[in-house]
Amino acid sequence: MTALAYPARFYSLVKFEHTIFALPFAYVGAFLAVDAVPSTHDLVWITVAMVGARSLAMGLNRLIDRTIDARNPRTATRELPSGALSVVQVVAFCAASLAVFLVAVWQLDPIVRWLWPIPVAAFVIYPYLKRATWLSHFWLGAVDGLAPVGAWAAITNDMPLEAWLLGAAVAVWVAGFDVLYALFDLEHDREHGLHSIPARFGVGAAFTVARICHIATVVFLAAAGLALEVGVLYWLGVAVVAGLLVYEHSLVSPRDTRRLDAAFFTMNGVMSLTVFAFALVDRLG
Numbered sequence: 001m002t003a004l005a006y007p008a009r010f011y012s013l014v015k016f017e018h019t020i021f022a023l024p025f026a027y028v029g030a031f032l033a034v035d036a037v038p039s040t041h042d043l044v045w046i047t048v049a050m051v052g053a054r055s056l057a058m059g060l061n062r063l064i065d066r067t068i069d070a071r072n073p074r075t076a077t078r079e080l081p082s083g084a085l086s087v088v089q090v091v092a093f094c095a096a097s098l099a100v101f102l103v104a105v106w107q108l109d110p111i112v113r114w115l116w117p118i119p120v121a122a123f124v125i126y127p128y129l130k131r132a133t134w135l136s137h138f139w140l141g142a143v144d145g146l147a148p149v150g151a152w153a154a155i156t157n158d159m160p161l162e163a164w165l166l167g168a169a170v171a172v173w174v175a176g177f178d179v180l181y182a183l184f185d186l187e188h189d190r191e192h193g194l195h196s197i198p199a200r201f202g203v204g205a206a207f208t209v210a211r212i213c214h215i216a217t218v219v220f221l222a223a224a225g226l227a228l229e230v231g232v233l234y235w236l237g238v239a240v241v242a243g244l245l246v247y248e249h250s251l252v253s254p255r256d257t258r259r260l261d262a263a264f265f266t267m268n269g270v271m272s273l274t275v276f277a278f279a280l281v282d283r284l285g
Contacts, residue, residue, distance in 0.1 A: 013062055018269075022054065023147070025144075029150070030152065032162065052097050065127050066081060109156065126139055126140055165220050169216075179196070186199055203254045234278055240274050244274065
């Protein structure tokens, strides 16, 4: 029974269900890159690469932050602080995730075979940035923003402006909700000298920054659409995304964050799937 518990513990360690945030955007990059349906080979290996990369990123984050997590009542029950998983086990998991990522990368176009150290280095740097600067939210966003850029490059061996515009949309989207997510640890971060926009500038400023980021998300999606000359369904998707973001922000305010978790996890998952669905139908049409 103990052995059977480990898959669930690793699943929980990396919050595997949150893969839904970035994976649809990788697919958007893949579909828009070829203006058609990518090959099954490319889609399978892009998926494997994304799962491996995200598992590695989360594993490293939990490993590097284990002492911080142990001091925070909200995170003290995570697998490493609670002892559900050992450091050796998580190191082995990270090594396995890196291996999966590299195997997948080597099945795709040559450019990604040489650029893979960049996201891996970014994964390692992110947890340490939280100890040094409130700009860490934007670093996290930029890391996730590599998803559509990497998928585009994996298929075409190129990284044009259109791919970077999609990446920028993802980057500011993730940064915006990460700023609000940091509200959960506002007092703990201030007490222990950790850096975030809420801890440095306050709750009101956090909401302002998040709103600006999410307006920028719509702007970058629109800019990508103009550069790609997409069809009407893509634009309908952008409009739906704008509506979802407005709805998200209507659920919470600086005076009421009770629905923050539901607003910025459930709705963000819906949003990423919405972008992919409309981009897919637009390309298939």
